[in-house]
Amino acid sequence: MTSEPRIGPIALPDTRARRVIEQLLDGSGVTLNGDAPHDIRVLHPDFFSRVLHKGTLGLGESYMDGWWECDRIDELACRLLLNGLGEHARSTTERLKYRLQAGFLNLQSKARAYMVGEAHYDLGNDLFERMLDPTMCYSCGYWKSADDLHQAQRAKLELTCRKLDLKPGMKVLDIGCGWGSFAEHAARHHDVEVTGITISREQAALARERCAELPVEILLQDYRDLDGLYDRIVSIGMFEHVGHRNYATYFETVRRLMPADGLFLLHTIGSNRSDVSADPWFNKYIFPNGVLPSAMHIAKASEDHLMMEDWQNFGPDYDHTLMAWLANFDAHWHEIAHHYNERTRRMFRYYLSVCAGAFRARHMQLWQVVFSRGRRRRYDAPR
Structure with missing residues (x-):
């Protein structure tokens, strides 16, 4: 039409x-x-x-x-x-359709896990390279003391490393590593070994290229297939794709992969409500089968597996991040316009703009939650 x-x-x-x-x-x-x-x-x-x-x-x-x-x-x-x-x-019909599907089907099963990678993250590295900053972070920056997008993303990465209390020689797992932004930063600046996993072939290829000279391994793998033990685990902007039927499995997996004195940091967009729903347009065009967790979802799913040590909300910073991405997208579109059509351009402008407005209205949040296995004597969260 x-x-x-x-x-x-x-x-x-x-x-x-x-x-x-x-x-x-x-x-x-x-x-x-x-x-x-x-x-x-x-x-x-x-x-x-x-x-x-x-x-x-x-x-x-x-x-x-x-x-x-x-x-x-x-x-x-x-x-x-x-x-x-x-x-x-x-649309009432669309909302009901999603809730029925989510009730009877596991929309984020292993068999369906690669759908969002193919539909969104594999769209084209040339597009994301022009939209994002040089870190290639595709998640909220931390703007507390930042003047531009690059500073905000570096601040987010460093804040994450400090919350994880990284020490040289540690083994770190990055669940949903994207284009390797955290893996590169942690390995380069904190002298740790990082294993990153993603369900996007395009992301994996670029992440391996960016981290080629560092102690970083990038795997095209689902989190449910992981084995081993890691001193620290991080997941930035991936939990939105897990789905409510898999939350318990997700936290159980993290606990299994983490030693008694380990730490896990979850960085995720959050919903103000605990409804299991998704916006029909975003579900069709941007993040297929995605669903935002609520605070209750996270607390309930994690309580049998991990101890919550810290919870920080800097949702308003996502407004600034998205508007910076939109400015980059508009400024550099002419460089890649021959690879895409006008409908794709309008789709991305709409997506970035609507999300910025939603965070501005406090309709969505951005949470960083730190977990342990309850064996640590004390945890003091950096800010």
């Missing part, structure tokens, strides 16, 4: 769908065909019926197809979420 984008907004049709959408927008400060940066400029007459019938899936797909424009989608998303539109904007 595509359409050639129009030069300017169209005259708004007097339809039931339009009136319902206007009622949903009431109180948000968002105006149809208004002049504010967060206003929606409608470019296609069927925009209203598409959004009304397909919810956030229709909203995202219609933007990808050029049916509407907005100068600041991040501010649009923030205003809509602060106005309570998050649940109303989702």
Whole structure:
């Protein structure tokens, strides 16, 4: 379902769908065909019926197809979420479909584990190299004392190393190592040996290249197949792909791989609610089968396996991180445009902008949680 984008907004049709959408927008400060940066400029007459019938899936797909424009989608998303539109904007059918699937199927089973790698992380290293900073961190930076994205990502990596109390010669496991950002930093600056695992072939190839001269091993492997013993374990931006049916297995695996005096740091996006659900657009186009854990999910799944030592929330920093990624993406798109189509460009702009707005509205959080096996006499968390 595509359409050639129009030069300017169209005259708004007097339809039931339009009136319902206007009622949903009431109180948000968002105006149809208004002049504010967060206003929606409608470019296609069927925009209203598409959004009304397909919810956030229709909203995202219609933007990808050029049916509407907005100068600041991040501010649009923030205003809509602060106005309570998050649940109303989702298709009831899509929400029910996901909950039924998640109830009867393990959407994050080993057989399905590589789906998100193939759909998102394997999209193209050239795209991510231009969107991210030189560390290739694809997770929230730590902006407490940072002035730019690179400083924020280096600060996050160093904060993580300090929380893990790394010592030279330690063996460290990185579950979901991405392009090797933590593995490279920890091996280079803390003189440790790192084993990193990922379910993305593109990530594994680049991570091996970046860590070639360091004591780092990168494996294309599912976390459930791991063996051995590691002094420290870290997982940055991977738990969102584990799924509620596998949380207990995940923490049981971490405990099995960690000695009595070990430490584990979990870095994950978190949900304010314990519903098992996923946004239909993000589930289809960005992170297939992904689901955000709540604080209760993490606490309940870990309590039989590990002791929680520290919990830090710096969710607002993800807003800054995503906006920096968006700026990089826009600035360098022309360098890779011949590899991708316009729909992909709009998909990524929408994804980054909506996520920034969601963190700005405090609709999502970013947690770093440190666990032990309860054998340590004391743990003092760095900040």
